[in-house]
Amino acid sequence: MLVNDGGGTSTSILDQLNPLYTAIAQGLGELAGNEAYMDTLEANFPTTISTPDPMKIPQPDNTRMFIADFKVPGTYGFTVQHGYWGTAVPTSESSPSPMDTQNELTKTATQAWHQAYDAYANAGYGGSAAAFRSWGQNVWEPDTEAMSLGVYGLAGLMTWLQDQLAPSAGWVSPDNAAAPTWLANLKRNWPATSHSSDSFYDFWDDVNDKCALYLDAAERLASTSAQTTATISDFQTNLLEVTTKTKEHVELALKQWQTWKAPSGYWGTGKYDDNSTAKTILGDVSYGTGVIAMFPPAALISGSISVVTGGLTYLIPDKTEIMKATTASTAGDIWDGYYDDVDSVCTRMQKALDVVRTQPPKNSDLASGSMGFESFVRMVQADRSDWTPHPVHL
């Protein structure tokens, strides 16, 4: 029997993805908030390298630079010291004091932070998390545990059909020594009023030959179902991995903000340990070829492999693409990068399934081993009359 790894009781892929989606959405919101907060401060008092020296920007009379601590909100909040322009000497009671200006700037920057945060974390129905769910839906939605139960059922059909090929199954001529007693008795006592007994015995004797054809089909059906299930399951795992790395990367970026209190252009070289060189996303053609080899019919009957988790050990060397999300630093770039990464996982899963559908099994001892699955199905449909049991006319 097959190895059932008890996946049905484990947490579903979506249950594992949802908290990651929420964390990424909130993290991107905080990154965008930090960017908006700093943009507001910089609009008042530019300090970036590309802009002119703020001290050389002409200011109205009676204005001078002040420096203050500004508290950036958020779970990864921090305090940044930044300059701003304020009235040097208030000329009337209504003119703002430097503290008034600082408070107003703080209020404006904080508002900008929350607006940017909400755009990622809370916009629409469910914020970015809802978009993330939508992007990867073709990967996470299939229930591979339900699929694996179907594979186990088809493996059972294979075993039963194999049993029908044994002489002891009794699908022989009534004159054969292996014929069931009742069949031999029937032949000896066949009613004289019947038109012909031959068609019945032809039918009976041919059942095992037909079952041999059906076994070939059942093996292709079961093994291709197993390959399909394993492919989807493995790409679900890959989506989970890509999403986990994106979440970790967002957290890393937020910690960089805390450390450097400035946008990514100011982060110290080598301090931002992005894992951009690690290949994370699965391949497609090589994966598909590999999964075909992993699930020959014999493996299903011997029960030496699980269709839900069996591919994981194979996949480790087969990650061929570097993630984009983990090479980005801003909220917008990480968003775009994660979209591309999820799109890549979806596309590669489809291509891997294309391979499962079209490429013949390697080193197969199947009679149809030289044909891809799709071609095999078309052949079986075309040969329907040859596969139909002999008619009986009593």
Next chain:
Amino acid sequence: MSVIDIKMSAIYQASHDELPSEAGIFSAEASGISDAIDPLVRQVALAGNHPIGPDLADLAVELFLHLRSMVRTFNDSATGLDLIADDFVRQDEQAKAWLDQNRRYLGDPQTATLPTAPTV
């Protein structure tokens, strides 16, 4: 047992016991195909409607159709043999006497229910 007894026993055993039993086994296996393939293909459809789903369904349906043909042939053979035996009973006193003593063979054979077809 007389010659008639042996003949009647052989025919009714085949039509009421052996053939319906085989039909039932094949029917269960054919229904098993539906039970297996329906959830599989439904879930594959959720993976972006990849065409491997319809291919899996097509092959499962082919297998199902052939196994259902087997069930029908077993059932029809059982019914045909039963009709032939019943006809013999109507014409032969000894055959009728045998059936009177083996009343479990009265009536039609309990043929197997046809398997449930895949819905995909």
